[in-house]
Structure formats: structure tokens, C-alpha cells
Amino acid sequence: MREANLPNLKLVGTTSASGGRFGNVKITGEASLTGDVECRSLSCTGTADLKGSLTADTFKLTGECKVGGDMRSGRISAVGDIEIAGELHGDRVKLTGDVRVRGNGEAESLQVRGGLTVEGLLNAETIELRMLGPCRAKEIGGGAVSVKRSRTSVFKMFTRGNVGLQADLIEGDILELEHTRAAVVRGNRVTLGPGCEIGRVEYRGELSVHGRASVQERVKL
Template sequence: MTDPVKGNLKILGNSSSAGGSFQNVGITGECRFTGDVDCVKFGLTGNTDIEGSLHAQEIKLTGECGVRGGIDALSVRGRGELKIDSRMKAERLAFEGHLEVKEDCEAGEFRLSGVVEIGGLLSGDQLDIGLFGYSRAGDVGGGTIRIKPSKGYKLMKMVHPNRNVRFESRAIEGDIVELEHVSAETVRGGRVIIGPNCIIETVEYRESLEIHKSAKVRSQVKL
């Protein structure tokens, strides 16, 4: 037997749904799902709360989305605010705004400009974070890791010179690690660049290490 053809769900205005399996989900307005949502494409312009988990091939968000469970997707992109009470796994993430994941966040390619808060491990082959405020992660691991102030922050700094950005983590480990405005207990990598305004307890490196004159590193170890 073949699976029945999944229908589309389109919501305009203010509504609610029990969730379920769909082909495409499109929301313009506000919607509350009382269960899991499983679909090919999930598009949101507005506000949505999902009391279960969200599984989709492609997720595109403009607005605010809260997920009580986890997110499992191939692609997550958009701008706004995304809060996940469990974990997130995605092949690609490109997001502007505020991302909060209470547990682990795993992405093959992770690109974010804004504020990120990860309760557990943030991991990926390529992690590129442009800071626009205070951000944090329990631990960070990946291939190439770049954490620096975003272009938007640099422009805002010209108008509000007293506003600062900071990323905090226990441990950051990758093949290539480039950091600015980062505080961490341990940074470990092949090629490591500790840029301006970093505060690091211990740096362990295999190939090369650069430390900016404004950075503070308590100890450095060649592996």
C-alpha cells in the first residue's frame, strides 16, 4: 500500500491546529499547534507556537516561532526570533535575529547574525556567528569556527559606543578557530586566532596561534 497524499495547510489570520502530517504549511498571521508538525515545507510570516516538535525539509521564518519539542530539518532560514525548548538538528541554518535552543544544536552549516543562546553543545562543520549582543553556548565544536561582531553591530557601535557584545562558552574546539569578543575556559584547535577583546583561560593549538594585543590569554600550549 502507498501512503495517502498529504494535503497542504494554509492559514491566514488567527487560528489553531492539532498538527499532523502535511505537504506544505504556510502561515500568515498567528497560529498555535497543539501537537507535532511534520511537513516538507514550513513557511511562517507572523507568530507561531508549536507544543510538539517540528520536522520539515525546509523551514522559512519571518517573525516569532516557539517550539516546545525539537526541530529536525534540512534547511532553516529567515529572521526574527526562534526559541526551542529541546534540541535542533539541521543540515543548513541561515538566520538573523535571536535563536535560543535549550539543549544541543547541530548543523552542518551554521550562519547566524544576532544573538544565539545554546544550553548544550553547538556543533557543525562550519560555524559562522556575527554577534549583536550577549550570546552563549555550553560548548562549541566544529571544523571551521568564526565568532565575531556582526556588521550591524559595528555600524551601531558608531552611534552607541558604550554598547558591547560578548560570546561566552566553556570550551571551543575546531580545526580552524577565529574569535573576537569571546570569553572561554578552553580554546583548542589546529590554526587558532584569538582576536580583539577575548578573555581565554587556556589555548591549545597544533599548527599556529595568533593573539591580538587586546586579548587576554592566561596560558598557551603547543600540542
């Protein structure tokens, strides 16, 4: 958004407001916004409940955010939990915490340290997932995909359930996977680390399989 003279919106404490078009939106506390929100930036320290869709050039969160529709932003930086009822579209996305997307997720680069659930297709040029709990996506596609357990000791006390990724299909150029269960993995250079359980691997260039990984079928394309 490059329009001038858009009003800013500042919400402090426990409050609510209507949606609309704004310059900068700043939330400190607990806020609920009805309707779609379109703005240059949205910054939240606390809890934001957006009943509609969100379109922002930049989005910054420390706390929790719910989006009732789609979320679109150029840069997303968040520490906490994000729940999106629609689809996620971003350029540079960096999340520490837990993100849940009911639709598809799309980004240029995606970095997640924590938990990730995408009920549709997750697609990004680069994907870096450092897991702190169960993660799931129906399908994952990207140029370079790296999936590992997080080694950040400060978060160990918050880890819940089996730390691993589950997907129907993972496809990309360079794949480096650990603790991943998938029906099909397809790529150019594929590295399967410890804890992987893969039904079928299709590779064009190189395939490396760790001794503590299992693959039912290997196909050189």
C-alpha cells in the same frame, strides 16, 4: 518527506490547529499548533507557536517561532526570533535575529547574525557568528569557527548588552575568535582577536593572539 497525497495546511489570521503530517504548511498571522508537526515545508510570516516537535524538509520564517520540542530541518532560513525547547538539528541553517536552544544544536553549516544561546553543545562543520548582542553556548565544536561582532550599521540601534560570546569550551580545526570569553580553546590554527579573554589555549599548528586579547595559559600540543 517524499510521501504524496499529504494535505497542505494554510493558516491565516489568528487561529489554531492540531499537529499532524502535512505537505506544505503556510502561516500568515498568529497561529498555534498542538502536537508534533511533520511536513515537507513550513513557511511562516508572523508568529507560530508549535506545542510539540517540528520536522520539516525546509523551514522559512519572518517573525517569531516557538517550538515546544525538537526542531529538525534540512534547510532553515529565518529573520526574527526562534525559541526551541528541545534540540536543533539542521543541514544548512541561516538566521538573522535571535535564536535560543535549550538543548544541543547540530548542523552542517550555521550562519547567525544577531544573538545565539545554546544551553548544551553546539556542533557544526562550519560556524559563522556575527554578534549583535550577548551570545552563549556551553560547548562549541566545529571544523571552522568564526566569531566576530557584526558591523551591520542598520542593526546598531537594536543592540542590547555586551556584544560577545561566552563558552566553557570551543574546539575546532580553524578558529577565528573575537570578543570571546572561554575557559578552554582548542584547535589546529587558532586566531584570537580583540576582546578575547581565554583561560587556556591548546593548539597543534599556529597561534596568533591580538594585542587586545588575553590568554592565561598557552599549550602547544
